[in-house]
Amino acid sequence: MTKKTKKDDTKATNFSGMSGAKVFEKMLRDQGVEVLFGYPGGVLLPIFDELHDSKIKFILTRHEQGACHMADAYARSTGKTGTVIATSGPGATNLITGLATANMDSVPMVAITGQVKSSLIGNDAFQEADVTGITRPVTKHNFLVKDVKDLGRIIKEAFYIASSGRPGPVLVDIPVDATTALLDGEPDMEMALPGYKPRGGKGNERQIKLAAKAINDAERPVLYVGGGVILSGASDVLREVAIKGNIPTTTTLMGLGAFDESHPLSLKMLGMHGTAYANHAVQACDCLISVGARFEDRVTGDLTKFAPHAKIIHLDIDPASISKNVMVDIPLVGDAKCILEQMLPHIKDGKREAWIKQIDGWKKKFPLTYKAEGKIKPQEVCEMLGKLTDHDAIIATGVGQHQMWTAQFYGWKKPRQIITSGGLGTMGFGVPAAIGAQFGNPDKLVVDIDGDGSFSMTMVEIITSVQNNLPTKFIVLDNDYLGMVRQWQQLFYNKRYSATPHKCPDFTLIAKGFGAEARTVTDRSELEDAMKEMINSKGTYVLHVRVEPEENVFPMVAAGKALDDMIHGELI
Amino acid sequence: MKHVISAIVQNESGVLAHVAGMFAARGYNIDSLVVGRTEDERFSRMTIVVIGDDRILEQVRKQLEKLITVVRVRDFLGADCLLRDLMLIRVHALPDKRTEITSLVDLFRGRVVDVSKSSIMVELAGTEEKLEAFIDLVRPYGIRELARTGVIAMQRGQTTTSDNEEK
Numbered sequence: 037m038t039k040k041t042k043k044d045d046t047k048a049t050n051f052s053g054m055s056g057a058k059v060f061e062k063m064l065r066d067q068g069v070e071v072l073f074g075y076p077g078g079v080l081l082p083i084f085d086e087l088h089d090s091k092i093k094f095i096l097t098r099h100e101q102g103a104c105h106m107a108d109a110y111a112r113s114t115g116k117t118g119t120v121i122a123t124s125g126p127g128a129t130n131l132i133t134g135l136a137t138a139n140m141d142s143v144p145m146v147a148i149t150g151q152v153k154s155s156l157i158g159n160d161a162f163q164e165a166d167v168t169g170i171t172r173p174v175t176k177h178n179f180l181v182k183d184v185k186d187l188g189r190i191i192k193e194a195f196y197i198a199s200s201g202r203p204g205p206v207l208v209d210i211p212v213d214a215t216t217a218l219l220d221g222e223p224d225m226e227m228a229l230p231g232y233k234p235r236g237g238k239g240n241e242r243q244i245k246l247a248a249k250a251i252n253d254a255e256r257p258v259l260y261v262g263g264g265v266i267l268s269g270a271s272d273v274l275r276e277v278a279i280k281g282n283i284p285t286t287t288t289l290m291g292l293g294a295f296d297e298s299h300p301l302s303l304k305m306l307g308m309h310g311t312a313y314a315n316h317a318v319q320a321c322d323c324l325i326s327v328g329a330r331f332e333d334r335v336t337g338d339l340t341k342f343a344p345h346a347k348i349i350h351l352d353i354d355p356a357s358i359s360k361n362v363m364v365d366i367p368l369v370g371d372a373k374c375i376l377e378q379m380l381p382h383i384k385d386g387k388r389e390a391w392i393k394q395i396d397g398w399k400k401k402f403p404l405t406y407k408a409e410g411k412i413k414p415q416e417v418c419e420m421l422g423k424l425t426d427h428d429a430i431i432a433t434g435v436g437q438h439q440m441w442t443a444q445f446y447g448w449k450k451p452r453q454i455i456t457s458g459g460l461g462t463m464g465f466g467v468p469a470a471i472g473a474q475f476g477n478p479d480k481l482v483v484d485i486d487g488d489g490s491f492s493m494t495m496v497e498i499i500t501s502v503q504n505n506l507p508t509k510f511i512v513l514d515n516d517y518l519g520m521v522r523q524w525q526q527l528f529y530n531k532r533y534s535a536t537p538h539k540c541p542d543f544t545l546i547a548k549g550f551g552a553e554a555r556t557v558t559d560r561s562e563l564e565d566a567m568k569e570m571i572n573s574k575g576t577y578v579l580h581v582r583v584e585p586e587e588n589v590f591p592m593v594a595a596g597k598a599l600d601d602m603i604h605g606e607l608i
Numbered sequence: 609m610k611h612v613i614s615a616i617v618q619n620e621s622g623v624l625a626h627v628a629g630m631f632a633a634r635g636y637n638i639d640s641l642v643v644g645r646t647e648d649e650r651f652s653r654m655t656i657v658v659i660g661d662d663r664i665l666e667q668v669r670k671q672l673e674k675l676i677t678v679v680r681v682r683d684f685l686g687a688d689c690l691l692r693d694l695m696l697i698r699v700h701a702l703p704d705k706r707t708e709i710t711s712l713v714d715l716f717r718g719r720v721v722d723v724s725k726s727s728i729m730v731e732l733a734g735t736e737e738k739l740e741a742f743i744d745l746v747r748p749y750g751i752r753e754l755a756r757t758g759v760i761a762m763q764r765g766q767t768t769t770s771d772n773e774e775k
């Protein structure tokens with residue numbers, strides 16, 4: 037994602053005499069904003085008055101957190117920058133979880149908050165909060181607009197910062213008087229960011245040749261692919277590199293879809309709940325090629341024992357990512373797509389028969405499994421959805437066991453297919469995320485696979501889906517537990533289920549009350565029929581599936597263990 | 609290892625919060641931090657002394673550079689540069705001890721800037737080590753009050769921090 041700011045016709049515009057609110061509306065359109073998610077409030081009245089007959093589609097959500105996740109998922113699923121607006125004080129503080137979620141996963145987003153009158157800032161005025169202070173640690177950058185003449189320029193800068201280099205959320209806090217004031221003369225719209233020089237583009241040719249040589253010399257290389265490949269749009273050239281060198285490829289949770297999992301070179305996901313064959317391959321490899329991934333602890337396990345035999349190549353757009361957790365042998369700084377394209381001609385055709393054979397052995401010995409007996413298993417729901425949707429739907433998730441089963445069993449083919457909170461792990465992300473993705477992809481099938489706990493946190497946004505006539509689908513894998521935490525209690529706290537039994541209401545009744553279609557399924561025999569009914573339905577649909585309560589996610593690398601020290605299920 | 613980092617930052621409100629916040633959030637401890645104007649009114653210079661191993665310092669530098677309002681960053685470790693710390697110190701000094709103390713001040717090329725009945729105030733600039741040595745020597749007389757600016761740094765010779773394309 038190194039796109040520069042979009043076509044810029046602000047130069048031709050006569051801003052003199054415009055109100056701040058008008059400048060705001062105009063600048064958003066210039067930045068290509070089509071959909072704005074949010075919630076109004078006192079200090080935003082001038083802006084909402086402008087939005088009333090604007091071409092920008094405004095989506096009123098039921099909570100600012102929902103709006104923020106929607107803007108985030110809109111961005112993740114389209115690659116465009118998401119936009120959200122909230123009022124001062126409580127409206128702004130309701131955005132925090134959403135901003136932190138986007139920040140951790142490098143999502144391009146611009147958040148606008150209203151602020152009290154400049155003259156009142158710092159006075160504990162009604163609905164005042166120090167929003168730039170509160171959001172500084174959870175944004176890529178933030179601005180407080182002090183004067184209407186800076187407003188246009190700052191909005192331009194905000195969109196540029198959000199979408200360039202390593203993307204992230206940028207917040208612009210606008211005091212109400214800056215929206216009512218009229219511009220006296222033409223403002224300076226030239227961006228003034230002397231300290232911002234985002235990396236991107238090509239990498240150092242010498243380093244790239246060095247990396248290619250290390251790869252060519254390796255007998256047991258592994259490609260470890262992360263969210264950066266999706267942000268960069270590098271999955272096509274990545275596939276070419278992998279196939280040319282015959283290099284087994286694993287992805288992080290954020291990288292799912294960057295490499296087609298049906299390809300024989302795919303090792304699927306690695307890490308805490310990754311496949312055993314991916315984890316064994318990483319631990320045994322002699323060259324680990326990390327592309328747009330950040331060696332997070334859910335991926336590496338015990339750092340001191342991570343990939344002990346490997347020469348490590350790390351390609352990342354953010355120099356601060358390199359050698360942050362793991363000391364890297366060959367750093368490559370730049371955009372994944374550009375650098376892989378530079379590297380491809382230097383990669384020699386590889387056979388690596390012994391290595392592929394060894395990996396196939398692991399694949400046979402340690403497949404992802406479950407037993408479709410007794411109550412409905414959550415895994416079979418994810419797997420069935422994959423088959424019924426030809427592995428082509430956009431899938432949002434909450435956070436917990438259901439998220440991991442979705443990652444393991446859906447079968448990912450394409451980038452931007454999974455919309456999930458990886459870095460922050462935000463429960464409640466799924467419902468608004470599916471809605472946001474649907475706004476960005478009106479013609480695609482979008483399904484939220486959610487947990488009963490996560491769903492309960494934000495299910496109120498089903499109203500937003502219904503009122504906008506969205507065809508979005510929501511599957512609740514209801515296991516009567518905050519399952520992921522319960523699993524840890526079962527394994528490490530003597531089955532003492534403290535605070536994890538989670539009694540649920542009648543979700544179908546609630547969904548129907550919200551105006552959606554809904555159905556509860558408890559028996560395996562009904563499952564496929566219900567799934568098909570859901571997929572073929574026209575409107576918003578909530579499928580409530582009662583699943584085996586004490587099913588666990590395996591394999592599992594317990595916290596602090598080496599990556600190949602895995603707990604397996606009973607079936608292996 | 610003690611590192612002296614110099615950062616040219618945009619001269620606007622909130623920058624200090626960005627820098628201090630980054631240090632706090634990542635658990636890096638600041639030994640001293642000095643902010644002042646530069647030859648260009650659009651920018652200020654922050655001189656930050658941080659203690660940590662090279663790996664941590666590498667992260668500190670990269671994270672600083674990542675801040676949008678930080679224009680340039682330079683680690684002075686190993687560079688041929690001048691480091692200066694300025695101190696004001698008030699030492700307990702009854703008339704019979706004054707000459708003893710002022711001769712120490714002369715030896716360190718400090719200046720007596722204020723004298724009262726029972727104390728004198730000394731201004732002293734130099735490296736941190738020099739200041740520490742002076743403090744040790746006057747401690748027996750009794751230190752009433754002490755204030756230090758923290759370290760500022762500048763490279764010797766022709767190059768300026770702004771010439772060093774560290775970004």
Ligand SMILES: Cc1cc2nc3c(=O)[nH]c(=O)nc-3n(C[C@H](O)[C@H](O)[C@H](O)COP(=O)(O)OP(=O)(O)OC[C@H]3O[C@@H](n4cnc5c(N)ncnc54)[C@H](O)[C@@H]3O)c2cc1C
Pocket residue numbers: 037038140141142201202203261262263264265267268287288289290291305306307308309310327328329330331332334335351352353354357370371372373435436439440457458459460461462520
């Ligand atoms: C319950 C739970 C369990 C989890 N279990 C696992 C697990 O088992 N396995 C797993 O993998 N994850 C798991 N995660 C997710 C994990 O926490 C991290 O979010 C994830 O591993 C990070 O993915 P990533 O390394 O691809 O980095 P991302 O967060 O996607 O970061 C992207 C990286 O790419 C770089 N980048 C950005 N743009 C570009 C570009 N254009 N070119 C090059 N580089 C670029 C960025 O600088 C950054 O370093 C789990 C999360 C939860 C909530």
Ligand SMILES: Cc1ncc(C[n+]2csc(CCOP(=O)(O)OP(=O)(O)O)c2C)c(N)n1
Pocket residue numbers: 434435436437438439461462463464486487488489490491513515517518519520521
């Ligand atoms: C907002 C938030 N609060 C708490 C947690 C800690 N947490 C992680 S998973 C989980 C349980 C999730 O339960 P559910 O949504 O029902 O999913 P399941 O694991 O049962 O599939 C909890 C409480 C979190 N990730 N996010």
Ligand SMILES: [Mg+2]
Pocket residue numbers: 436487488489513514515516517518519538
């Ligand atoms: Mg649950």
